[in-house]
Structures are given as C-alpha cells and as structure tokens.
Amino acid sequence: MQKPTFHAVLVAGAALLPLAVSMAAAQQSPGTVSKADGLAAWKRIEAVVTHPRCANCHVGTDNIPMWTGLGFSKNRPHGMNVQAGTSRIGAESIACSTCHMKSTAPNTVPHAAPHVGLDWQLAPVGFQWFGRTPAQICVQLSDPKRNGGRDAAGLVKHLREDAAHKGFVQWGWQPGGGREPAPGSLDAHIKDVQVWGAAGMPCPD
Numbered sequence: 312m313q314k315p316t317f318h319a320v321l322v323a324g325a326a327l328l329p330l331a332v333s334m335a336a337a338q339q340s341p342g343t344v345s346k347a348d349g350l351a352a353w354k355r356i357e358a359v360v361t362h363p364r365c366a367n368c369h370v371g372t373d374n375i376p377m378w379t380g381l382g383f384s385k386n387r388p389h390g391m392n393v394q395a396g397t398s399r400i401g402a403e404s405i406a407c408s409t410c411h412m413k414s415t416a417p418n419t420v421p422h423a424a425p426h427v428g429l430d431w432q433l434a435p436v437g438f439q440w441f442g443r444t445p446a447q448i449c450v451q452l453s454d455p456k457r458n459g460g461r462d463a464a465g466l467v468k469h470l471r472e473d474a475a476h477k478g479f480v481q482w483g484w485q486p487g488g489g490r491e492p493a494p495g496s497l498d499a500h501i502k503d504v505q506v507w508g509a510a511g512m513p514c515p516d
C-alpha cells in the first residue's frame with residue numbers, strides 16, 4: 312500500500328489552551344483540546360486506519376479485498392479471484408462466509424481464513440481507506456455525511472460495539488496466525504479518537 316508521508320506540522324503558531332492537555336481531555340467537549348494535540352492524535356489514528364489489518368477490508372469500487380503479510384512481500388489482491396461484488400459480501404459469486412466462518416474463537420492457524428463474531432464482509436464502499444492518502448481519509452472520517460452519520464462519540468461507539476461482538480475492529484489488534492496486529496491497542500485508539508474529536512477533528516494539510 313502506498314504510504315504517503317505525513318507532514319507533521321506541529322503548529323508552533325496554534326494557540327495552546329491554558330489548561331494542560333492530558334487524557335482527561337478525552338472526556339471534555341469539542342474545542343477543549345489544542346489543534347496541535349488533535350493533530351498528534353490524528354497521526355496515531357492514521358497509523359491504524361492505513362494499516363493492512365484495517366485497510367484491507369476498507370477497499371474501493373473494485374470490491375476486491377487485499378492480502379498483506381505472512382510471506383506476501385507486499386499487498387496483493389485476495390487470492391482465489393475473490394470478488395465481493397457490490398453486495399460487499401460476495402453474494403454475486405462466492406460468499407465470504409463460505410471460508411470466513413462466524414466464530415468468536417481466537418484465530419491461531421497461519422494462512423487460515425480469519426473469522427470473527429460478525430459476518431465477514433467488506434466495509435461499505437463509501438468508507439474506502441485503501442489507496443487513499445491519510446489526509447483524504449481524515450477528511451472523510453471527520454464528515455458525518457461520509458462516515459455513516461457519526462461524530463467522534465459515534466465513531467467511538469462503533470469501535471466499542473464492534474469489539475463487544477468480537478468483530479473486525481478487535482480482530483485488527485488480535486489477528487492471530489502470525490499476522491502483524493494494527494499498531495497500539497483498541498483502548499489507545501479510542502482515546503486518540505476522543506482527543507481528536509475534542510480538538511474538532513483537525514486534519515493534516
């Protein structure tokens with residue numbers, strides 16, 4: 312996957328708020344965290360949403376999931392000519408669930424089709440991250456018209472609910488079978504989304 316450089320603009324000029332910004336800021340309302348701290352949180356969010364464990368399902372209109380890691384030197388399209396179709400679940404050809412069974416058991420076997428506690432499927436095409444720049448992903452993720460009608464709290468709710476079902480999000484951090492997990496942890500990611508939200512969801516230029 313393309314990894315565009317993120318120009319970390321640590322905004323000397325951005326007015327820092329008088330209060331020290333800490334994780335406690337996560338509980339505060341929008342506008343209570345400085346733009347610089349919001350951008351720093353975004354940089355960590357960016358590392359998650361561009362990571363193959365997340366982006367390989369958040370693909371575009373070709374409806375083809377991606378494979379990365381475990382001996383594949385770089386991203387490649389899913390093997391066996393898998394095509395998710397506009398249904399995004401493979402209804403038009405072979406359903407994802409034929410191989411990706413619904414199960415909350417841990418994934419342990421290398422190269423086995425991963426399973427989670429939800430029906431395996433691509434993310435809706437409007438939520439495409441793969442092949443987009445971090446700045447593009449940031450803008451769409453901060454726009455309720457493009458992220459499923461969610462503000463920052465709504466994004467956090469999605470992450471928590473998905474994890475409660477042992478779904479895709481928690482699989483990203485516990486992919487098993489020798490796959491590299493997404494960076495950080497679910498808890499740290501949730502805190503970052505809260506801080507980013509409290510700063511008004513700033514995006515890199």
Ligand code: HEC
Binds near residue numbers: 365
């Ligand atoms: C197996 C495929 C799959 C993987 C892997 C996956 N997702 Fe998703 N994702 C989905 C689906 C399906 C939806 C739509 C669910 C909904 O909106 O209720 C979604 C929606 C989302 C949304 C809603 C808002 C938006 O604009 O996308 C977020 C946030 C999200 N995923 C985060 C993640 C993160 C973080 C990871 C990695 C830790 C991840 N996803 C990995 C399938 C996946």
Ligand code: HEC
Binds near residue numbers: 378381401423424425
């Ligand atoms: C014929 C069986 C089969 C079907 C059908 C199938 N998969 Fe897979 N999938 C696999 C196998 C096997 C792996 C593990 C590949 C490996 O790690 O070597 C896998 C892995 C994946 C991964 C993880 C890739 C990574 O690098 O994190 C994603 C995402 C994925 N499949 C999405 C889908 C989607 C979406 C569908 C339905 C459109 C689907 N698959 C249909 C067998 C299948």
